[in-house]
Amino acid sequence: MQVAQTSNFGVLGTGVVGQTISSRLIALGYHVRMGARQAGNEKAAAWVKAAGASASEGTYADAANFGSVIFNCTSGSGTLAALGAAKADNLRDKILVDISNPLDFSKGMPPSLFTPTGDSLAEQIQRAYPSTRVVKALNTITASVMVEPTRVGGGEHDVFVCGNDAAAKAQVAALLRDGFGWKTVHDFGDITGARALEGYVLFWVRAWATLGTAEFNLRLVR
Numbered sequence: 001m002q003v004a005q006t007s008n009f010g011v012l013g014t015g016v017v018g019q020t021i022s023s024r025l026i027a028l029g030y031h032v033r034m035g036a037r038q039a040g041n042e043k044a045a046a047w048v049k050a051a052g053a054s055a056s057e058g059t060y061a062d063a064a065n066f067g068s069v070i071f072n073c074t075s076g077s078g079t080l081a082a083l084g085a086a087k088a089d090n091l092r093d094k095i096l097v098d099i100s101n102p103l104d105f106s107k108g109m110p111p112s113l114f115t116p117t118g119d120s121l122a123e124q125i126q127r128a129y130p131s132t133r134v135v136k137a138l139n140t141i142t143a144s145v146m147v148e149p150t151r152v153g154g155g156e157h158d159v160f161v162c163g164n165d166a167a168a169k170a171q172v173a174a175l176l177r178d179g180f181g182w183k184t185v186h187d188f189g190d191i192t193g194a195r196a197l198e199g200y201v202l203f204w205v206r207a208w209a210t211l212g213t214a215e216f217n218l219r220l221v222r
């Protein structure tokens with residue numbers, strides 16, 4: 001099933017989010033290259049071995065060069081360094097789906113945000129790479145639910161996108177709906193909408209502690 005206008009994706013990050021997104025894209029029939037600080041990263045190599053012939057791994061630059069759509073699944077504190085290593089030339093004019101959260105764990109739990117009020121990590125990315133079509137998405141949901149919304153409440157809950165490029169947002173929303181199974185994708189406007197989506201994660205962490213599970217989500221009801 002082809003639900004995106006590309007067959008090659010680059011995924012930056014080897015953690016649970018990078019692995020979950022990458023595996024879902026492979027299941028949809030795409031080619032995926034997972035990027036890490038160094039080629040041959042242990043987690044990336046293990047993922048490739050399990051994921052099969054459409055999977056490959058390399059440096060952040062290798063993955064960004066390979067993908068015509070790129071997912072940023074690196075830790076918030078490492079995101080700008082990871083994108084620097086991915087190299088501006090490999091990001092130019094491409095869609096970058098940013099799943100990261102600017103979490104600051106320096107004072108322990110619960111975390112705070114390292115971005116100042118009136119800014120967001122997605123905006124910092126967009127400012128650093130002006131021609132890159134940054135779309136903030138999926139950062140409000142735990143990894144397992146990102147690609148399988150029916151794990152919670154029969155799938156009757158919501159995901160959000162924001163970004164400055166309407167066509168990029170539409171392409172990401174189509175992938176979320178037709179590829180990942182989301183019923184409701186809210187357009188939160190331009191990239192400044194990321195202030196709300198990233199700020200929401202403070203609420204998310206509190207709810208996680210209260211509910212005792214990461215598998216929950218919210219639904220906007222009028």
Ligand SMILES: NC(=O)c1ccc[n+]([C@@H]2O[C@H](COP(=O)([O-])OP(=O)(O)OC[C@H]3O[C@@H](n4cnc5c(N)ncnc54)[C@H](OP(=O)(O)O)[C@@H]3O)[C@@H](O)[C@H]2O)c1
Nearest residue numbers: 013014015016017073074075076078081082100101142143
């Ligand atoms: N976990 C979830 O369910 C969830 C849900 C929503 C959003 N998110 C967000 O999604 C992102 C990924 O989360 P995660 O839990 O999969 O993994 P994570 O532990 O937050 O991040 C893992 C990745 O970040 C890379 N990284 C860390 N510091 C770096 C640096 N200084 N330079 C370059 N790369 C660096 C790691 O590389 P190494 O392997 O080399 O250390 C690894 O590939 C995070 O921003 C997180 O806040 C996570």
